[in-house]
Structure formats: C-alpha cells, structure tokens
Amino acid sequence: xxxxxxxxxxAGGTTVTITGTNLGGATAVRFGSKLxxxxxxxxxxxxxxxPSGNGVVGVTVTTPGGTSNPLNFFYIGPPFKxxxxxxxxxxxxxxTVTITGTGLSTASAVAFxxxxxxxxxxxxxQINVTVPAGAAAGPVGITVTTAGGSSNGLSYTYVNAPAIxxxxxxxxxxxxxxxxxxxxxxxxxTQSVTFGGVAAPFSVIDDTSLSAVTPPGTAGPVDVxxxxxxxxxxxxxxxxxxxxxxx
Numbered sequence: 001x002x003x004x005x006x007x008x009x010x011a012g013g014t015t016v017t018i019t020g021t022n023l024g025g026a027t028a029v030r031f032g033s034k035l036x037x038x039x040x041x042x043x044x045x046x047x048x049x050x051p052s053g054n055g056v057v058g059v060t061v062t063t064p065g066g067t068s069n070p071l072n073f074f075y076i077g078p079p080f081k082x083x084x085x086x087x088x089x090x091x092x093x094x095x096t097v098t099i100t101g102t103g104l105s106t107a108s109a110v111a112f113x114x115x116x117x118x119x120x121x122x123x124x125x126q127i128n129v130t131v132p133a134g135a136a137a138g139p140v141g142i143t144v145t146t147a148g149g150s151s152n153g154l155s156y157t158y159v160n161a162p163a164i165x166x167x168x169x170x171x172x173x174x175x176x177x178x179x180x181x182x183x184x185x186x187x188x189x190t191q192s193v194t195f196g197g198v199a200a201p202f203s204v205i206d207d208t209s210l211s212a213v214t215p216p217g218t219a220g221p222v223d224v225x226x227x228x229x230x231x232x233x234x235x236x237x238x239x240x241x242x243x244x245x246x247x
C-alpha cells in the first residue's frame with residue numbers, strides 16, 4: 001500500500017494519497033495518533049491532508065473491514081538559510097548563486113521576489129540556483145520552498161547594467177599614469193576597470209562617475225571597459241596611448 005508523498009511539513013497541510021485495495025468507505029486515516037482530513041476516497045485510494053507532527057510516524061487507514069498496517073511518513077521541518085555566495089547581480093539574471101543553510105535537501109523552488117527558479121540540490125546544507133531576471137533594480141527577498149515548508153530572510157539586490165558616457169581625457173602616454181574620469185550610470189558597484197584589457201586602479205565617486213589611473217600600454221587606441229555586479233560596459237577605442245618623442 002504505497003503512500004505519496006511520504007514526507008511533508010511538520011506544520012501539516014500536505015496532500016497525501018494512499019493507494020491499495022479495499023479502501024472504500026474509509027472512516028479514519030491516522031498519522032501516528034493524529035487524525036488526518038479525508039478529502040477523497042475510492043476503493044483503491046484515499047487522499048488526505050496531513051496533520052501536524054514530528055519525526056517518523058506510521059500512517060494507517062481504517063475502514064469497516066478493519067485497520068491497515070502502517071506506512072512510514074516523514075515529517076520535515078522548514079528550511080533555514082544562513083548565507084548567499086553572492087548578494088547582488090544583473091537585472092537580466094543568469095548568474096549562479098549558492099545558498100547555504102539546513103533542511104535544503106528537498107528544495108523545489110527558490111523565489112527572488114516574485115520570480116521563481118528551480119534549484120540544484122547539492123546536499124542538505126547547500127543548493128545552487130540560477131537567478132531569474134528581475135522586474136526592477138533593487139533588493140528583493142529570497143524564499144526557499146521545501147517539503148518542510150518555506151523560509152525567507154535573505155535579500156538579493158538586482159543591479160542595472162552599467163553604461164559609459166564619456167572618458168576624459170581621451171589620451172595619455174604609453175607609460176601610463178594618466179588620471180582619467182569615466183562618467184556614465186550604474187557605476188556604484190564597479191568591480192574592475194580595464195584599458196585595452198589591462199586592469200587599472202580605480203575609485204568610485206558616485207553612481208555616475210569614477211576615476212581611474214591608466215596602466216602602461218602600447219601606442220594606439222584601446223577599449224575602456226567597466227565591470228560591475230550588474231554587468232559590463234565597453235567604450236570602444238575611448239582612450240589612445242601616445243608614444244613619447246624619440247631623438
């Protein structure tokens with residue numbers, strides 16, 4: 001006599017179907033000593049809503065013909081989340097986030113605000129999930145749903161992709177060392193600035209500007225790229241290295 005599912009929340013409320021024979025006219029279904037609510041009954045199945053409980057309990061069906069042998073049902077507590085590997089990312093989503101905690105082995109969904117994704121369970125203490133696209137930039141709550149219930153309490157921030165408007169000055173010596181101001185938008189979470197693919201030291205001024213010092217380079221124009229937690233923006237040939245005079 002199978003039971004499906006064979007696990008559910010300690011708070012109860014799980015819809016459970018028990019299949020077998022001679023089940024018609026079921027008068028009671030017990031989870032341990034507690035009665036479940038019968039919602040449907042046929043000669044081959046009984047569907048119930050589980051009561052609250054803890055641990056492993058035996059489920060029995062009582063009909064006018066007697067009481068069945070027990071089937072095991074496992075009560076699972078709600079998940080508990082302790083951390084995120086990354087707390088922000090692009091509005092377009094697509095990046096992978098690791099969530100750690102306990103009670104995560106039955107995770108079936110992770111919601112970022114109003115958008116949900118299906119996680120990959122690593123073990124009871126870790127799941128990985130690809131972040132869905134967000135509705136707007138800003139923080140959203142994260143909710144993990146498992147067989148034991150739902151848990152929230154962590155926050156994830158969607159970040160707009162950056163944009164570069166100007167690079168000033170637009171040229172400097174190949175030896176590097178030129179102080180450059182980059183203006184645009186979405187620059188607050190800047191993680192790197194490169195000139196021709198070479199990393200440059202930088203300092204964020206505000207969301208619309210940052211300053212950087214050019215690294216040494218080869219004579220000629222190079223792309224300037226700003227990478228933030230919201231993505232990357234590139235200004236093609238925005239800075240030119242000028243070779244020094246030779247005598």
